[in-house]
Amino acid sequence: MKILLVDDQPLLLMGFRLILEGEPDFSIVGEAQDGEQAVRMVRELEPDVVLMDVRMPVMDGIEATRNIVGSGSSARVIILTTFDLDEYAFAGLQAGASAFLLKNVAPGELVQAVRVVASGEAVVAPRVTQRLLENFVRSKQPVAASDGSAEGLTSREVEVVRALAEGLSNAEIAGHFFLSEATVKTHVRRILTKLDLRDRVQVVVWAYETGVVVPGAE
The missing domain is CATH 1.10.10.10 (Winged helix-like DNA-binding domain superfamily/Winged helix DNA-binding domain)
Known part of the structure; x- marks a missing residue:
């Protein structure tokens, strides 16, 4: 499974890489630090899953998600957010993201979320997703x-x-x-x-x- 990491904070990129690279069937194919770079790398690398930060320079994660989904890419986007009722998380789902995760997600939950989204079989964190949708x-x-x-x-x-x-x-x-x-x-x-x-x-x-x-x- 090919994964692209997108975040403007190097320490978070390093942390996600360390967690996901521990899975034998996961491959981190690239890292991007802004949305514009992410869109370009999705086109070049054709990842299966993109972990997408929201607040980044040049192009934010919402617009990047909209571009990726609109391009017809098969990549599935997981929005990364700090707060579970963040308006940006809802905007990300509207833009075509398959799920969202909190940045303080436990390592095991992160791995499981990537697998779930790649399979298309379930909604990540359904109770949180439901609360988010109801709120907005x-x-x-x-x-x-x-x-x-x-x-x-x-x-x-x-x-x-x-x-x-x-x-x-x-x-x-x-x-x-x-x-x-x-x-x-x-x-x-x-x-x-x-x-x-x-x-x-x-x-x-x-x-x-x-x-x-x-x-x-x-």
């Missing part, structure tokens, strides 16, 4: 409630979307709806195709923004 959706104008039908989702697919927004794994969704995990994976794949989204966390962002999931609702 509440701060916007109320959206009209939606059942997802306008986007061509079936009632079962809408149920799966809401389960994803709760942070449930494929196995948990399967148990809840008495389905096989293979069937859940098929539903998730169809949802991504119908909504033209990259991964599960983008589905959760979409669900909150369209009213399919309402903050605070049971």
Whole structure:
């Protein structure tokens, strides 16, 4: 797995490198210290995962993420932030990042997060992601409630979307709806195709923004 590190603080770059290089299947292919350099290196090195700081000179991590995702790159971006309710983390998810992590993440959690994002199988830190989304959706104008039908989702697919927004794994969704995990994976794949989204966390962002999931609702 090829990983690109992006941060303007050399000590953090060194720390992340030391942690991730300990994994036999991880390869750190480069380091960038600003967003513009990151965009260029993604194009040249084609990493699988990018650990992206937000506040950097020349080009910030949000704009860099938007550029990377917009270019059609298959690289998945993890936003690094200091505070779990940072408005920049939410902006990063809107820009197309697959997840966000706190900079004080434990080494084991960092390794697991990279694997999770690369696989596309789950949302990193679902409870934190959910809290972040609820916080910023509440701060916007109320959206009209939606059942997802306008986007061509079936009632079962809408149920799966809401389960994803709760942070449930494929196995948990399967148990809840008495389905096989293979069937859940098929539903998730169809949802991504119908909504033209990259991964599960983008589905959760979409669900909150369209009213399919309402903050605070049971």
